[in-house]
Amino acid sequence: MDEATLARFADLVVGFGANVQPEQIVAIGAEIGKEHLARALAASAYRAGAKFVDVQYFDLHVKRARVEFSREELLPFVPSWYGERILELGRQRCARIGLTGPSAPGLLDDLDPARVGKDPLPFLKESGQVVNERTTNWTAVPCPTPQWAQLVHPELDPVAAYAKLCEQIVHVCRLDEEDPIAAWTARADALVSTAARMTDIGYDALHFTGPGTDLTVGLLPTSTWMAARFETVDGITHMPNLPSEEIFTAPDPLRVDGVVRSTKPLVVGGSIIRGLEVEFRDGRAVRIDADEHADVLRGYAARDEGAARLGEVALVDGDGRIGALDTVFFDTLLDENAASHIAIGSAYQFTAGEADHPRLNQSQIHIDFMIGGPDVDVHATPRGGGDRVPVLVGGAWKI
Template sequence: MSPEPRAAFDDPELVERFADLVVGFGANLQPGQVMAIGSEIGKEDVTRALARSAYRHGARYVDVSYFDLHIKRARIEYAAEDTLDFVPPWLGERIVELGNMHAARIGLTGPAHPGLLAGLDPNRVGRDQLPAVRETGPVVNARTTNWTAVPCPTRPWAALVHPDVDPQEAWVTLCEQIVHVCRLDTDDPIAAWRERADTLVSAAARVTDRRFDALRFVGPGTDLTVGLLPTSKFLAARFETVDGIQHLPNLPSEEIFTAPDPARADGVVRATKPLVLGGSIIRGLEVEFREGRAVRIDAEEGAEVLRSYAARDETADRLGEAALVDGDGRIGALDTVFFDTLLDENAASHIALGHAYAMCVEDPADEARINQSSIHVDFMIGSPEVRVLGVGTDGAETPVLTDGAWQV
């Protein structure tokens, strides 16, 4: 018998290289900073590698917070209905204090226990939105922390993404894909990311310079117009803190994005990929907007979960982000549904219900108008068949993204 194929993330040297890329470039940890890592039970090996790398990079302290989805399931099954949206104050205070300390932060994405919440009452599932806390948005907007979110492969996730092969082959394939999309298969991953980031920053500047009044998405089942604010600007995922520390908030990142006018979204949009939300999978999603609000949320599976999120507060059913993804990125070319928002949103253009990023507007008057909701839920609406048009104040339409290629 031939030996069982070995996955990239079974190689300690590769895991350490991955950790160094995430810590030293993605989060760009500075000597003396506190490093916070948000992880999940099932991701211990990568978490420990990140901690080792953080201390090698001069971290003052590494604070790891593990979330256990099994405990969340127990809460949803058995807790009293009126307690499900209770969030202990110290969870929010932790992120606020990390901001006060100008800490570095890393979040690990990718489902470690896919399907664990299946079969539960979706209304109850939507009430408990942990591990997300509402304090994260204001800390991000304050730009006090240098942070990144990165995928962490697990064997259960591999089986979800590649169900038609044996578990070991699925594990090997998912690990290879993550190595590829993170550009760890290049001679110099940091140089490769700098080059890609430069390309995206240039595209963001070109779209911003057109000062469109709105974006229109047109494709199968989709005709949605999203209004923009007068000073909405597009950014690529290369941020800078108030202390001048550059970081990639998503690694990998293939998008440019902006803050839309939460009062202006009209039409129907059909998701082009499944959405994983709070441990639940939403498939076949279709949303109708009228005068900014999501007035209809339907899906083949899991609609009630998103409806519950959209009812969380006064503006949770309005948009807080519109993002464009071209066809030159590494994720979309894999033609794989990852069931992970970080990867799937960087494979296709997307919009988000909820909180907006204040750095995406240039005028304080517009900043006062952006969505301040406590949620932020991205879902993917782009594909090669979905055209993106820029709409001028006179109603004239200009192609922006066609067949995955920039037209501006």
């Protein structure tokens, strides 16, 4: 990505995605190898009037050393100041920007998956708290790296692979539009409108059917569909994911039944889980199998009482730019916005009415995996019973 494009990308992320305000503190979370975008974002934030930019880098090689050599009972430990930093960002009404994309693909593949699953970092449970409290304006964006490019495009030489990945990120982030902000505003308007229709209809349950998938996900009486555009408690509008192509809500964590097969690989804690299949019974994941690294997800799902239950269900239509590329990015931000998905772990409080807040799933984790695609259809059961009705068929909305 050339310097001009990098600066344009940073300005889109800072000015539209996170919507950084003058004199805000801006926290940027990145990994080693993503310095180029982190620095461009810092420069853009200062141009926008930021009071201070705090960049924090996570080193997956250090995580590897911990998983390899630490005593197993110590692996779940996270120093208190990690979480306190996140909470303080909320208390001081800061902006947050996170950079996604694998920085060292396969680095943990030769380690014991069960041990890998016990170390939660870089995920912090406090992140969910500040999101629920809506105290920070934030966004997550993909950061291209040569290592990631080789994983996505192994058929190309390293230079061509990196150029291809950069080109795709420019496209899915709508940077190839003359006015990316106008393009994103139009797309966000469409998503928010669809989410509002889903909320107004008020289905009782969703039914996913496709190759290897027959899954029923119950919804709460006040399940509220959200999309694209969030607002902080202080009225700052921001776009939590850039790109974002989904609408999502909180399911009933006690009413999930059936079998679901992931339609894309899942990257968790540095390990790539392929061929994932999960069976749910009475809301709980009772079987987690995969062609590779199933033990990693099993470890996360055993973290606490809510880790094996759903905290999110999301629908993605065929009008987005990511799915049309027919590319597996091995990055949850991109892959989850290419296909409908579910997440085990914590729910977002604002995706249900106050009356149902006690019923929302709670957990230290939140892990999305993709279950949708053109051959996975979604039907719904109306509240009060009746025949199932189509909602999303062949990637097209039917509501």
